[in-house]
Amino acid sequence: MYTARNVVEMRWDNVVDYLNHISEPNKFQNDIKSMKCESELMSRLLTNQQVTQFLSLWLSKLYDKKETRKERKNLETSMFYKTEGNKEFQSKNYNTSLKLYTKSAIYAPSGSLDLPVAIANRSASLFYLERWQDCIKDIELAIKLGYPEKSRGKLYLRIVECYLKLNNKILAARIISELNNSSQYDMTNEQRERLQKMNEIKLQSLSTIDEINDVNHTCNVVNVTESPSQPKLKRLKSGENPNFRSASASIEVKYALAKGRYVVANRNIKKGETLFVEDAFTFVLVNNNQDNTHCHNCCKSNLDIPVPCTECVETVFCNMSCWDEACLSHHRWICPASQMGLLRQIGITHLALKLLCMCATTTNIEKFNDVQQLVTNFNKLAPADVISYGITAVMLTLYLSKYTDFFKDINLKECLASKFSNDEFNIKCDLATENDKLLYVSSLLLRHVLQLICNGHAITKINVTSDDHENKLLIEEQIRIATAIYPSASMMNHSCDPNIINSFLDQTLVVKAIQDIKEGEEVLHCYGVDFRRMSKADRQEILESQYCFTCNCKACTMPEYENFMKRFTALKCPECSGPLLLCDEHDPPMLCSDCGATVFELTYIYKAKQAQVYAKNYFKEAEYYIREGNLEDAVVELKKCLSLRKSVLYKYHEDIITTLDLMAKLYVSIDQRLPAIYHLEHTIVAIEERYGSCSIELCNELNKITDICITYLQVESNTASKFYKNILKKTRRYLNNAQQILDIVYGPWHEIYNEIETKMAILFNILQNFNV
Template sequence: MCTARCIVIDMRWDSVVDYLNHILEPNILQNDIKNMKCESELMSCLLSNHRITKFLSLWLSKLYNERETRKERKNLDTSIYYKSKGNKAFKIKDYNTSVKLYTKSAIYAPSGSIDLSLAIANRSASLFYLERWQDCIKDIELAIKLGYPEKSRGKLYLRIIECYLKLNKTILAARIISQLNNSSQYDMTNEQRERLQKMNEIKLQSRNTIDGINDVNSTCDIENVTESPSQPKLKRLKSGENPNFRSASASIEVKYTPEKGRYVVANRNIKKGETLFIEDAFSFVVVNNNKYNTLCHNCCKNYLDIPIPCTECVDTLFCNMNCWDKACLSHHRWICPASQMGLLRQVGITHLALKLLCVCTTTTNNERFNDVQQLVTNFNKLAPADIISYGITATMLTLYLSKYTDFFKDINLKECLVSKFSNNEFNIKCDLATDDDKQLYVSSLLLRHILQLICNGHAITKINVTPNDDENKLLIEEQTRVATAIYPSASMMNHSCDPNIINSFLDQTLIVKAIKDIKEGEEVLHCYGVEFRRMSKVDRQESLESQYCFTCNCKACTMPEYENFMKRFTAMKCPECSGPLLLCDDHDPPMFCSDCGATVFELTYIYKVKQAQVYAKNYLRDAECYMQLGNLEQAVVELKNCLSLRKRVLYKYHEDIITTLDLMANLCVRMDQRLPAIYHLEHTIVAIEERYGSCSIELCNELNKITDICISYLKTESNTASKFYKNVLKKTRRYLNDAQQILDIVYGPWHETYNEIETKIAVLFNILQNFNV
């Protein structure tokens, strides 16, 4: 073990797996796997290998012993440091910064220390001065629950009274005033006593309403009167929920064939935009290292800048105490030590497998439990080397649960797992008479969950919008994975690189909508990876084969018209029909037109195109120089020359033409020439729809951009009788409706851009009052 002890020093988990794969005699085990029928057979081999279990135990022990020296850990000095910085920001009235710093102080406050409640109480003061009354109330409630010194609570109660007064909740304020009047246990300054005396007028004003509450316990039960912020409401499934298909619309159903397995079909005609699934995640994990991530680890709601931290680990944050309590009962009590050890950040998606096991153990919803257990694993399809690696991970997680948590002491496996299976075909065949048997059962379930997540995990995504460096209001949007989740019902859909549905998320809830009309009997298809508009066929096929173990035969992968779709947008112009002229391979002529089939062999034509591109880039460079110098008129001249050359030699939807048009529109806006800007963007809209589709967020962004300019033109143009003005009125209404429909399908009406569109629709409505359009 001395050699192993030396090897394990500073070894990351992926290196551990590589090392153990090396000492396992992988060729022999890989051959054995081919004859194995279930997860428990592999796990029995791994758990009985003492070299494996000893090495894993040593590695876990090293992580555990070093948890107190990790940079990301509970630390009183760190907590005090951030509290001190928060105090400085508070004194100079930089309350937004002080909120962030007090939050960090709370996150690093050690378990059992008073510093956690002090940090939350300090944060409530910052929130008060930011006029975030409800958030202030929430933090005061939390500080008291976390043990804020009872003698000092008087100032907190005064602050909560003032919050209620600001919110015009006089009765609630009067109730707490009454409680304070009947209590002498709180230390209060003379100034605070004077404030309370003035507040007694509120009590007198509301006396009839609050009679009889003076006998309430002197510790204010403010939790019962705190109102929760309203959440967006989901529309009901139009056809109702299918009683035989949980979380799914009655307009779809699951079918089965030996060739396809389970799949989803429409049992009636479905219209574009119709909702097909509304499904809560059975389990999910938040991506901790995401800079945009401010999501509760229990419900996935946004906690903004005022999370409630776990008292034991620094990685886990919640939006309220209720979520904290639910998480601890469901899973976090067994996962928290792994977070403290820095284990979870190393194991990737298997973090979710561990949480999934815990949730399966504690859930009372046996139907959804069984839906999860029946998800495919591809145990006999994945590469044996990958299966072994996942099995090693399941072994390590089982040893972790056994050595560093009370999981096996807390849980009766027969009652909490075995008895929940409604179909013994999916239960692990294992006796539970001994501790070794219990570990084998749990490790087998862990391996199953890891394999299920490989082919059934869903990425919960959000769109992050950031302004670019240009002074004009143009936005850059990127889609970011913020969590990984398991949705057993939606996982029944098969794949297509040209799907007819799209996923969106509200917190942890998955909403699936049709993006095309789907005929009765037609299959409902989801894209597992990247669709044909965004990735080449070769790359798509390789990705799907690697992760999902199948070769895709969808239309986008088999029909000739899809073959060179992405190349069209970097193509030259066909001299015969102006269609996209493509190279037969990636380097050398001849070239062919994918529209008319014409073939071009002449090198001279290709040379002319390349020369034109060089000149166009020179014009573009000059235009950018003129813009920096503030000579916008000359910049327009250079851009027009650039656009003219590019239109002469490039396919009409070439990305360089779209970029040039967008830049010209931007420049026109800066010069208050809105009609030309609208004209240029109308051309980009057509090209972007061709490239990304009619339900793409890229198209929505362009529609949002052009309607900004249209509304500005309509509000400032004096000649409202002109045909140009009336034409823009009509276009604006159409563009806004199109953008709203895309947002409703792709995100839902709770998305912030949807509110922006609705505001513009209201402005347009007022303008239209004077026109018969």
Template sequence: MEIYKKDGFFQKFCETSRKNINQNVFNDFAQLDSDEKRFGFINSLKSVVAELKLAREFNGKNLDQSLNFKNLGNKAFQRESWNEALAYYNMCYMATPDSNEQGKAIIFANRSAALYHLEKYDLALKDIQRAISHHYPKEMMYKLKERQARCFLGKKDHVSALKCFKETVQALDDCQLPLERRQKLERDAQIMIILLPKNIEAEKKLAKSRKPERVAPKKPPVPDHYVDKALYIDCTVDEGRFAKTHSDLKPNTIVLLEKPHVSVLLEEYSLSHCSKCFKRVSVPICCPKCSDVIFCSESCAKDSSFHQFECGFLPILWKSGASITCHMALRMITQKPEEYFLKLRSELGALVSEDTDKLTNDDYRRVYKLVTHEEKRSAEDFFQRTLMASLLNACLTLGGYYKTKDSESFIGGLLLHNLQLLQFNAHEISELQRENERDVGNSVFIGGGLYPTLALFNHSCEPGVTRYYRGNSVCVRTVKNISAGSMVAENYGPIFTQVSREERRNTLLNQYKFECCCRACAEIWPKFSDMDPNVLRFKCDGGKICSNVLKIPAEINEFMVLCTECGEHTNIMKGLKSLQDTDMLFKSATKLHEAGEYEQALAKYVEMLNIMDEVLVPPYRDYHLCQQGLRACTLEFGNRYVKMTSKK
């Protein structure tokens, strides 16, 4: 990935800085041999650093704006446009200054009312508790207690509902309503207080009379982190470190579940997804100082200590044109305190990869040794990245990150190191987005993540695995049979079915600094559109030792085919008969996929792949169509979003 986009101020900053530096000074910079020295050199050029002129920007908190959103929300609520009201109340909450505690209490209460009408009772109950904790006015507490009771009724929790109706009656003592209105509310609550014990008792008797239902065995919880026991990391001079398998892997096998070492949302998703876990958020928790990020819960907000050093600087990063990898490079630092890195300082240079592989994903040492291709970089490349490291460091300095003198060059050097390793090891985090339930959908880039194990998977233009995301965690599944002793490869972008070999190789060489020699490149496989559907590529089974491919016309009258290499005959009758079954399987898998029966659809796709693997040799159209179906199914288990129109 590039470090910046051309529509931000950083490009101009780079160009100006380069012009203002004497060539002799630049030559001195080019001779430096460590990231810490490079950063220290540029950071000492005060004329360069001063040019940044950074200052925190706290945008979005405005009392007048919050009141406007509140009024719009109230009008939508009166029209019974609950989703519209919820959207305005969210905007009101985001714009409300942190000092206006009672204003927040009111908006939490209003939002809980919209959620109640949307039958999102658990979310409504959480907002009711938030309103209470923010000192909701005592004279209005009866509203919250009555709504709380109604939410519990909606959840069929009659015991809790009864308790809340009793609290409603007590809260009415503090209200300032006209006597007639107050008496009506009290009568309504008293009716429920009389009825609910009878309902509770009746439910108890009914429960005793019922035969105990057979409880289905609970599925084991999905682990946060999982690596298939067959996977291991090998290393060669040509391939570097890469994933292989000790045993045969079947299609649709989950080989990896992994949380990121670091992850960052794109700007356009910073107010729709949780900044910590990347879940879509309908009822946000916001930062008390800025309106640039949201969280799905108080728990995620509490665990996002990195934001205290990024708060107020995100608008600057976005306006600079800095790529998402730059933000990730910064967060690799902000998610840990300064003293954490200072303790690692003496050992980072002597790390051994085999030892770091055993560390947890949040340990910086786990990712420090990932490839940077430092030896292939030009002085100009280092110069631009060091300038970006200076920009990121300015955010740390102004944000109060540093507590120790003389640590700035070391941390700045880590920022520069991070910018290099992320270029080749970061992954795009995606979400399957649909206009409606019947839409096929598109996989959309919403953020970036660094996955220590996944980063070690090498590339193939004909990959053996596919990946999808649950929040910001990645799941990797196989899409073909992978034999023991083989590389387990993923794909870095260009797929052979869609992009020509020359274009693929140029892209990979420019972006990742290697020339691809995968099977599809070595054998010059055709793109999908160029595959001949009238030719079948059969395996030669003569003696079980011949690797020749028998190219058979789809319309053939002979069933014994002579191999020109081993001289043996192959009986293709069995293969042709088994291939007839794949047409029905594909139709069945497609219908199951469209019906939302994804596990059953996957089973059909796997059955097809196994049949074709027995007799055919890729590239083969039906084989790759089947893989495409399998990949599409797996996306359904990851992040998904269906755009909804507002409704009452």
């Protein structure tokens, strides 16, 4: 029996397990098999008093506890960060003070002066960082949030200085005139002297009587027009398909009973052609954006001066427009859940809640219906899982009813039921009573949860970082930024070896062909289980459990794909040096997948394993020397390690690549760039073999080696040597290859693009003196 105390201490997954246990699970699961739609299950759950009473109690305890949560608006926390920010500002550590003032703003209680003061303080850090436009925006935000009127004089002075730095004398002069004509602002003698000097600058810089009169005519602070942070996307080459939103005219949707809706090419498509440019219908950030790096409304990244929500600490926006838009469309109903700590516990169902809110407020009826018609696999998923999702839908419905104004703000008939263009997808409910409304909303929530499981897209990016602890030159990992819904792109079926690739510009999905696709061929997307990254058994298990189908793509049926992943952990064939794989999972014989030779000799296998042990010891010795700062001895040990590994391991074995990568890092550290380049050239071939010729992994490796090449070309004095000229040729080839990958697969908005262009410009200047 659960008491009130331990109910509140239960995590959401424990709540679901408990309710599943007490709600006659066996009988329930059998009944689900005969249910035709979501509302039948939700009707059963909503009328189960054990379920609703327990959920109501859990929510009430969670709500009561929100004032004691660590992650909440708190004056003491806000003041702490403000004080620390002031210390760093006085020490002229402006980047650090910027971060601390942002934290002060995030934790400032709603309605307090601490929020506008923190933003105003942040503007001072931005000023000294010479970020004039950002400084002006922060001042305008501080004023909008209620910065004390009497104290605004110093902020207006700061704006004037920013406009003068930006060489916008007209706008600077307007504010100076306002300050000259007003006595409402408290200003120190020093500030008055600065104003007088600025006034003299104004009179000197304005050349005509008309300009001076124009200044005196208008005295309002003018908003700065934001310069776009990213290049605009190119239009779809073939034009947009009028019958397939956000898709190219070169593709279309078809239907077959065996596979449902799918996408095919209606003309020949060239490698690199853009097939979709689609904005997310909605998204949620993974881990609730704990580092405040992305806007909750548009997914814009790298926010170091976010606009915080005034009620919860977990939500930030890139500007006031996004804040206003989010509040109108969804955040007013989701913010209390954030304050309660609910969103951190419910995973992907957070997106289902946001999706419901977006559907209720959207005016785009066509996109609304695109979302509602996405498949749910209601009758294919495991009944126990469906019940768990149903319990979550009940909880979210009770949350909306008890802790938000959703049911007061939204007329369900007008805002939801009337938008359905096909009654087949509408929930059968007349909405005459409060119970009907709860049933309707909970049924939609369950539908959205189920849709997300098989239609959610991960907004990702490749993160490239150095890791001194692991002693790697660079570590690449694909990180998930958010989960989103793209109704049009969701029409593509899966292949473990897809012919398209996704990339993202904030929340916008860009889909490009990475192969030539012939007219009539299917356009195939990978649902996160690429054959280059996962074994067939693992892929099949995930696809069956989450997407309810058995994959029969060529990567799952053709023999040449069967042992692809094993190649990179294989021994070297004594006959042809190809990958030697175990025929059985544990015991000899071993078979070469290149030449077909069979190795029965236990002696060979034993020697290979012994060599691996010795090589590992050499690698550990190298790591020890690196920690001690003895890089030359570390190189000596790694040479021994590499020699052993090459003698017994397949040339693309991951241990060989790790060794080459570390050796390249060490050679760079001791200013021996030629051997560093030599070692990375071997990793490039292996990376291409593993991830493909159009992979971002290959592009990153090319970017890495060209960093070293460009530095070598700039510092090397013997420019007449054959080595120098050889590196010139290679650098040009590598840069062209990297740019080609970015052009084909991604676009000029990708993070690496500017780096490649900068290096190309440097190389162009160097090549002026050579006939290469």
